[in-house]
Amino acid sequence: MRALALVEPGRVEVVERPDPEPARSEVLVRMTGVGICGSDLSVFDGHREVPGAPWVLGHEGVGKIVEVGGEVTGRHVGQRVVIEPNYCCFTCASCRAGFTSGCENRKIVGINVPGVLAEYVAVPAPFAWLAPEGLATEELVCLEPYTVGAAASSRAEARPGQRALVVGTGSTGLLLVVHLVERGLETWFVEPAVDRAELAVELGARPLGEDADLRFEQVFETSGTVPGTELAVASAAPGGAVTLLGLATDPAKIVPAMIVRGRLTVRGSMIYEHPGDFAATTAAPPRGLGRVVRCRFTLEEGQEAFLSARTVAGKSWISLGEEGAPT
Template identity: 30%
Template sequence: MKSIVIERPDILTLDERPIPEPGPGEVRVKVRLAGICGSDSHIFRGHNPFARYPRVIGHEFLGVIDATGPGVDPERCGERVVVDPVISCGECYPCRQQRPNVCTSLAVLGVHRDGGFSEYAVVPAANAWVLPEHISDAYGVMTEPFTIAANVTGQVAPQPDDIALIYGAGPMGLTTLQVLKGVYQVSQVIVADFIDERLAMARACGADWVINNQETPLNTLLAERETRPTLIIDAACHPAILAEAAALASPAGRIVIMGFSSRPSEIAQQAITGKELTIYSSRLNARKFPVVIDWLTRGLIDPGKLVTHQFDYQQVTRAIELFETDQKQCCKVLLSFP
C-alpha cells in the first residue's frame, strides 16, 4: 500500500508499505478520503512539538472497514466509518473526568502514531464511528474538524442572547461559527480576520458582522456600536489576542483559547479578575463524534461551505503547499484515495 510519510521536517515521501493487520480490539480501514489540517502542515514543517518522525500524517479520514482484529465483531466489515484520532487510556484522572482528549498517555493518530494518509489504516474499533448512508463522504470526512467546535461549545454552553466574537476565519473559526449559529442559535456572532476573502466565507457561514481588524482596531469598532462580547473564541492563536480579548469582553464574559503558541501572552491579573472573566482552553475533542454526526444528520451544519479543493493523494505536496500559501481562496483541502 502507499503511505504519505514525513521522514523528517520538510521531507515528504510516498512510501510502499505492507498492508497492516489489525490487532486485538482494532479494525483496518480502507481509506477513501482525508482532510488536510494545519497540524499536518506543522508536522511537515517541523513545528509540531508532539510529533515523532518518521510519521504517516493525517487525523481527519473516512473509509470502509475491511478487516477486524481479535475481539471485534467480524460483522463490522463493510461499515463506512469516520475515525476519532484521540486514543486514551480510560483510567487516568482526565479520562475519569470525561476528558480523554488530555489523557496522561494521550496518543493522536497522525501525530503520536501513524495516521490516515495511507491506503489502509489500523485503528481502535471504538474510535471508528459509522456514518448514516445519507451523509456523503465529503461531508462525513469533515466530522473531525467539527468535533473541535463541539468541544469548545460544549465547555462554554453558548446561549441565544450571547454576543460572540471569533478571532480568525480559518477552518476552526468557521466550524465554530457554524455551530454557534446552526446549533446554538446565537443571535449575534462577529468574526474578525485580516483577509477579506476569509471574511466573505464567514459571511456565507452565517456571521452577523465581519471585521477586517488589520484595517481598524477592534476596540474602536466595537465601541462605536457599544458592543461588549460575552463570549470570545480565539481561533487565530496569536499571543497578543488574550490581552485584547480580556479588554473587549463584557464583565462575566468567557474567553476560549484554541491554539498552541509557545510564545507567552502578557496580561495583567486585574484585566481578568476585574471583570471576573472565565478563561477556557480546548484541545482536540472529548468523544464528540456522535454529537457531530447527529448535527450532520439533522442538517444543522454545512461542511460544504468550507471545502474548497480536492486532490488525488499522490498530489499531496501540491495540496499542502496550496493549503499553506493560498489563504484567500483555500480553506479545507481533501485528499482522495483509490
Template identity: 30%
Template sequence: MKSITIQQPGTLVIEDRPQCEPQPGEVRIRVASAGICGSDVHIYRGHNPFAKYPRVIGHEFFGHIDAVGEGVDASRIGERVVGDPVVSCGTCYPCAVGRPNVCAELQVIGVHRDGGFSEFVTLPAKNAHVVPDSIPDNEATMVEPFTIAANICSQMHPGPLDTALVYGAGPMGLTTIQALRGVYGVKEIIVVDRIDERLAMAKANGADRVINNAHLCLKTELEALNIRPTLIVDAACHPSILPEAISLASPAARIGIMGFSADPCVLSQQAITSKELTIYSSRLNSNRFPQVISWMAEQKIQPEKLITHQFPYTQVLEAMNIFEKDQKQCCKVLLKF
C-alpha cells in the first residue's frame, strides 16, 4: 500500500508499505480522502513533541471498512466511516470520567501510531463511526475538525445570552464560529485576526463583527461598541491572548483555550477571581464524533465552506506547502486516495 511517511523532520516520502492488517477488535479502512491539519505540518517540520519517527501522518480521514479483525462483526465491511484518532485505555481516571482525550496512555492516530495519509489504516472498531449517505464524502472528511469545536463548546455551554469573542479565523476558529452560530445560537459573534482574507472567511461562516488587530486596538474597539464578551475562545494560540482575554471578559465569563503553545504568559489572579471567570482548556475530542455527525446530518453546520483546496495524494508536498504558506486563501486542504 502507498503511505505518506515523515521519515524524519523535513523528509516526507510516498512509500510502499506492507498491507496493514486489523488486529483483534480493530477494523481496516480503505481511505478515500484525508484532511491536512496544522499538527501534520508540525510533525513534518519536527515541531510536535509527541511524534516519533518514521510516522505515517494524518488524523482526519474518511473511507470504507474493507476488513475486520477477530471479534468484530464482519457485517461492518463496506460501511462508510470516519475515524476518531483518539485511542484510549478505557480504564484510567480520565477515561473513567469521560475524558479519553487525555487518557494516561493516550495514543493519537497519525501522531503516536500510523495515521490516515495512506491507502489503508487500522484502528479500534469503536473508533470507526458510520456516516449516513446524506453526508457527502468531502464533508465526512471534515467531521474530525468539527469535533475540536464540539469539545470546547461541550465544556463552555454557549447559549443565546452569550456574546462570543473568537481569537483566530483559521480552521479551528471557523469551525467554532459555525458551531456557535448554527448549533448554540449565541447572540453575537465577534472575530479577531490579523489577516483580512481570514476575517472575510469568518464573516462567511457566521461572524457578526470582525476586527483586524494588526491595525486596530481590540480593547478600544470593544469599548467603543460597549461590548464585554461573556464567552471567549482562543483559537489562535499565542501566549499574549489569555492575559488580554481575562482583561476584556465580562464578569462571570468563560474563556476556552484550544492551543498548545509552550511559551509562558503572566496572569493576574486578582483579574480572574474578581470577575469569577472560568477558564477551560480543550485537547482533541472526547467521543464527539456522533454529535458532529448529527450536526452535519441536520445541516446545522456547513463544512463545505471550509474546503478550499483538493489534491491527489501524490501531490502532498504541494498541498502541504499551500496549507502552510497561503494563509490568505487556504483553509482546509483534502488529499484524495
C-alpha cells in the first residue's frame, strides 16, 4: 500500500508499506481522508520527535472498514468510521480514574505509533467510531479536532447565553468557534491573520476590536503562544473560566492576584476522554464543519499540503481515493 511519510524534517514522500493485518481486536480501515493539523506540522518541521524515518504522518482519519478481527463485535465491513487517534491502555491509574487523556501508556497516532496517512490502517475497534450519517469525508476529517474543542467546552461547563472569547483561530480555534456559536454562546475571537479572521466572522464570531475592554465568562486559548495565554487570563470576567488548549512552552507573565481577585478558574484541557467525548460528538455532530475546510490535496501532493497548511485559513486535508459524497 501507499503511505505519506516524513523522510527528513520539512520533506514528505509517498512510500510503499506492507498492507497491515488487523489483530483479533482490531478493524482494518481503507482510509478515505486525513486532516492536517498543528501537531502534524510540528512533526513535519522536526520540532516534535518521532521514533524514526521514514515516519508515516497523520492522525485525523476517516475511512471504511474492509476487514474485522475475530474478537470484534459491533463493527462490520462497509461501515464508515472516524478514528479516535489516542489509544489509551484502560489499565493505568489515570485510565482507571476515567482520565484517559492522561494515560501513561497512551498510543498517539502519528507520534509514537505510525500515522493514518496510508491506504490501510489497523485500528483497535473501540477507537473506530461509526461516522455520523450525512457528512462528507471532508467534514468527517474535522471531527477529531472538533472533539478537542467540544471537550474543552464541556470541561469548562460552557452554557448557552454566556460570552466567550476564542484566542487564536487556527483550525482548532475555528472548530471551537463552530461549537460555541452552535451551542448558543455569544462568541468573540482574537486572530492576527486576516483570512483566518474573516473565516471566523463567517462562522458567526465577532473580532475583539473597539470592544477590547469586554470581559468574558468563558475564555479559550488555542494559539499556543505566550501573549495569547497572557491575553486569555486578562480577558476573563469575574468568576470566569480560562481554558488553555494551546501548548505554549515558554513562561508567561500572569499576575496571581488577578486570578484570586477575579475568582478565576484556569484549567488545562488535554485532548478528550475515551469514550465519552467521541461518543457525544459522533452522536450529535455540528452542522458547520464543512465551512472550516478549505484545501483538498491528493497523497502525491502531500509536500505541497504540508508546506501550505500553516498559512491556509481553515483546514487542509488529504483525500485518499474514494470521493467524499455524503452517505
